[in-house]
Amino acid sequence: xxxxxxxxTMSGERRPIxxxxxxxxxxxxxTVYSRIHIGNARPFVVFSLFSRFLKSEGYEVKLVVNVTxxxxxxxxxxxxxxxxxxxxxxxxxxxxxxxxxxxxLGRPDAEPLATATIGPIIDLIADLVESxxxxxxGGDVYFAVRSFxxxxxxxxxxxxxxxxxxxxxxxxxxxPLDFALWKAHKEGEDTFWESPWGPGRPGWHIExxxxxxxxxxSLPLTIHGGGSDLVFPHHENETAQxxxxxxxxxxxxxxxxxxxxxxxxxxxKSEGNIFQLSEALDRFGREAVxxxxxxxxxxxxxxxxxxxxxxxxxxxxRIRNFMRTAPEAGESELxxxxxxxxxxxxxxxxxxxxxxxxxxxxFDLIRTANQxxxxxxxxxxxxxxxxxxxxxxxxSDESGPDAEALELLAAREAARADRDFDEADRLRDVLxxxxxxxxxxxxxxxxxxxxAS
RNA sequence: GGCGCCUUGGCGGAGUGGCUACGCAGCGGCCUGCAAAGCCGUUUACACCGGUUCGAUUCCGGUAGGCGCCUCCA
Numbered sequence: 001x002x003x004x005x006x007x008x009t010m011s012g013e014r015r016p017i018x019x020x021x022x023x024x025x026x027x028x029x030x031t032v033y034s035r036i037h038i039g040n041a042r043p044f045v046v047f048s049l050f051s052r053f054l055k056s057e058g059y060e061v062k063l064v065v066n067v068t069x070x071x072x073x074x075x076x077x078x079x080x081x082x083x084x085x086x087x088x089x090x091x092x093x094x095x096x097x098x099x100x101x102x103x104x105l106g107r108p109d110a111e112p113l114a115t116a117t118i119g120p121i122i123d124l125i126a127d128l129v130e131s132x133x134x135x136x137x138g139g140d141v142y143f144a145v146r147s148f149x150x151x152x153x154x155x156x157x158x159x160x161x162x163x164x165x166x167x168x169x170x171x172x173x174x175x176p177l178d179f180a181l182w183k184a185h186k187e188g189e190d191t192f193w194e195s196p197w198g199p200g201r202p203g204w205h206i207e208x209x210x211x212x213x214x215x216x217x218s219l220p221l222t223i224h225g226g227g228s229d230l231v232f233p234h235h236e237n238e239t240a241q242x243x244x245x246x247x248x249x250x251x252x253x254x255x256x257x258x259x260x261x262x263x264x265x266x267x268x269k270s271e272g273n274i275f276q277l278s279e280a281l282d283r284f285g286r287e288a289v290x291x292x293x294x295x296x297x298x299x300x301x302x303x304x305x306x307x308x309x310x311x312x313x314x315x316x317x318r319i320r321n322f323m324r325t326a327p328e329a330g331e332s333e334l335x336x337x338x339x340x341x342x343x344x345x346x347x348x349x350x351x352x353x354x355x356x357x358x359x360x361x362x363f364d365l366i367r368t369a370n371q372x373x374x375x376x377x378x379x380x381x382x383x384x385x386x387x388x389x390x391x392x393x394x395x396s397d398e399s400g401p402d403a404e405a406l407e408l409l410a411a412r413e414a415a416r417a418d419r420d421f422d423e424a425d426r427l428r429d430v431l432x433x434x435x436x437x438x439x440x441x442x443x444x445x446x447x448x449x450x451x452a453s
Numbered sequence: 454g455g456c457g458c459c460u461u462g463g464c465g466g467a468g469u470g471g472c473u474a475c476g477c478a479g480c481g482g483c484c485u486g487c488a489a490a491g492c493c494g495u496u497u498a499c500a501c502c503g504g505u506u507c508g509a510u511u512c513c514g515g516u517a518g519g520c521g522c523c524u525c526c527a
Contacts, residue, residue, distance in 0.1 A: 028527070040527050073525070157456050157523070204525090227527030232456090234526090257527070258458090264519065268526055295476080296466060301459080301520075308465060311477045318476080321490060348467095356467050360475035367475095370491055421486055428488080439490055448490090 001058040004350045006223070007299065009231060009254035010154050014352065017222060017253070022060040024216035025051060026251075028208060028226030028234070029065040029111070032092035033073040036099055037274040038289070038304060039227075039260040039267040045290060046257050046298045046353070047225055048105040049389055053349050056387060064215040065108040066208060067093050069115050070201050075189055085191045089115070099277045104286050105389045110215045114207035118193050121202045121210040124245055125181045125195075133244040137172040139184025139198045143237070145177040148244045154254060155232035179237055181206045205237040209250075213242070224251035228258055228299075229266070258301040267304060280309060288313040290389045294355040316393055322366045323381065323394045324448060325441070337373060338380035341365040345384050355388070362388075401447045405436050412438070413445055 005016040017023060027047040030040050044065065051063040069089040078085035093113070101107075114121075125141055128134035133147045145151050145159065152159050159177060180203035185192040192199050212221055219242065226235065235254065242250040259266040262273045280289050283306075292312035296302040334342065341361055348357035362384045369377035382394045401409070412427035428438050436447040 030527070031525085036527085043527050071525090155456075155522075160455090228458090229522065229526055232522060233524095259521070259527075261520080266521070266526090270525070292465095300466085303465065305465095308477090311465065314478090315476050318490095325490075354467075356465095356475075360467065363475055367492085372492095416486080419486070425487070437489065440485070440488085441490080 002346065002350050004054060004057060004059070006253060006255050006352050008252075009256050015253045017054070017059070019059065021222070022062065023054055023222045024062050024064070024218075025223045025225065026064045026066070026208070026212040026216055026221050027108075027224075028230055029067050030096055031068040031071050031073065032089055032096055033071065033077040034092065034269065035095055035276050035278060037267060037269070037276050038280055039274070041100070041103065041277045041289070042260055042293055042298075042302070043225065043227055043257050044100050045103060045105065045293045045389070048103075048108065049294070049355075049387070050255075050298075050353050051108070052105075052389070053346075053353070053387055057346075057350070062110065062216060063108040064110045064112065064212065066211045067096065067111060067113050068204075068207055069093055069113050070191060070207075071204065075191075078190075079188070085189070086115075089191075095278075099281070102278075102281045102286055103290060103389070104392070105290070112211040112215055114202065114211065115191070117207060117211050117214060118202070120214050121206055122182075122193075122195050124210050124213075124241075125202075125206060127245045128181065128241060131245065133241070134181055135174065136197045137174070139200060140172050140180055141182035141197055141203075142173050142178040143181050143241050143244075144174065145179070145240065146175060148240045150243070151177075151240050152236065154239055155236045157232065179203060179205065179233065181241065205234055206241060208234070209238050209242040209245075212238075212250075213246075219246055220249040221251040223253045223255050225255040225257070228256040231256060255298075257298045258296075260304045261301050262304050264303075266301075275304065275306075284309045284313055287316050287390060287392060291316050294359065294388050297356055298353055316390070319362070319366065319381070319385070319390070319393045321448075322370065323378065323385075324396070333376040334379055335374055335376040337368055338365060338376040341368070341374070341377075342380040342383060345380075345387075349387065358384070358388070401436055405431060405434060405447060408434075409436075409438065409445060409447055 001019050003016050003019070005014050007013070008015045025047060027043055029044070030036050047063060047065065051061050054061045074089050075085050078088035081088060125134060128143065129136065129141065134141055134143050182195060182197055183200050183203055185199040185201070189201070192201050212224070213219060224235065239250040261267060265271060265273060267273055267275070288309050292309055295312060341364065345358045345361040348354045348361060362381060365374060365377050365380060368374045382391065385391045385394050408427050408431050412424045415423040415427065431438055431447065432450060435450045437450045439446050439448055
């Protein structure tokens with residue numbers, strides 16, 4: 001187990017993750033009012049892989065990624081679709097599971113739903129009311145921001161110039177800074193629950209505080225993560241309400257991923273420049289999507305375009321070619337060069353989860369191996385690929401060439417032996433038409449699946 | 454206006470006070486019957502102006518441009 005450290009948003013410092021204690025990671029998942037896009041997939045991939053890496057280093061990890069399935073936008077989308085809001089939320093939740101399943105990274109250790117956590121949410125709000133950090137007003141309950149004097153410490157902004165715009169109905173707040181914990185039921189809202197303050201539903205931030213402590217078990221969370229656009233107000237509010245209620249620090253480390261950008265603009269539903277995850281998976285495959293998402297440092301913005309996804313596929317092809325042609329290697333046969341390469345790869349991940357640096361180590365090793373100076377590289381590269389969620393690049397192709405293809409290949413070899421190159425080239429074209437690419441090597445010719453064109 | 458971030462070669466994208474990041478694309482070469490795969494080489498890359506330094510892309514200050522949050526948002 002090596003020391004793994006990440007940069008913490010709140011302090012701006014690099015913080016080691018304590019190795020002795022269980023690591024509780026809570027990463028904000030989607031609000032399910034529509035199908036998710038590539039940008040929404042980034043935190044899912046980043047935290048899934050980061051969690052996988054920690055586990056491979058021997059850390060005990062619980063990764064929690066929530067689903068927020070009650071929200072203003074869900075009511076609106078359901079009304080537009082002419083279906084009950086609960087039905088829309090359930091459908092979109094299912095679509096989210098399907099889409100992220102297709103990434104092939106497994107599931108987080110827990111994926112709580114906000115609507116399944118209403119009891120704990122109400123309890124948490126009640127605690128805040130009782131301790132004077134929250135107040136009821138006309139059936140709404142608000143968090144009294146000025147009752148928590150550390151407010152603003154995460155997003156580093158002075159309270160003087162803040163205003164919570166999230167709740168527009170306005171005048172029920174004592175202070176424009178305050179935000180809603182519970183919202184009284186309104187006409188047309190078909191999903192709501194009873195509470196000590198009357199019928200209604202949770203405000204936006206409280207569900208995460210409740211789910212985090214429910215699933216992780218105890219505060220502080222080792223790591224709380226999500227997109228950088230959630231720093232304010234979402235995470236600022238979460239940390240305020242949780243700490244006010246519990247008197248404990250909420251999270252030890254805050255880890256935020258950068259935005260996906262198209263033409264240097266943030267990809268977002270409101271900008272209309274989104275590319276759905278399902279479409280990316282359909283057209284480019286999971287390997288290209290995952291490879292793309294690990295090609296940049298998680299904290300930085302990442303440019304998106306279809307060409308960049310194609311580039312990711314081309315990059316994967318180089319890895320696949322290597323794994324296909326390299327000699328089989330037993331698990332124990334790490335030569336010195338491969339071992340040190342794997343070590344640098346893991347070091348890169350341990351240092352603020354630098355996946356692009358790690359990728360460069362992987363490609364360095366492939367080149368070295370192609371030069372013939374790293375006999376154990378296959379084993380090392382396979383381990384690297386596993387950590388990147390790309391182990392399928394190391395797997396042999398599903399089905400080998402059929403008898404007809406092998407016959408044609410043999411015929412071509414015969415033609416070559418006769419130096420009848422016109423015939424040999426013709427047969428190569430026939431094979432290409434069947435989806436097989438001929439590769440001549442020192443051991444003779446072989447067939448690999450043709451590259452997608 | 455407030456807070457923060459960014460500006461690296463055609464593109465994507467790391468990183469460092471002095472040593473080739475890496476990948477994709479292009480070009481030249483090697484290998485090959487020809488290709489493919491692979492290997493080698495390759496186009497004075499670090500926005501601009503000052504400063505610190507023996508030496509700065511890498512630290513400090515400023516200029517220009519871009520972006521994010523401050524409103525729902527991964």
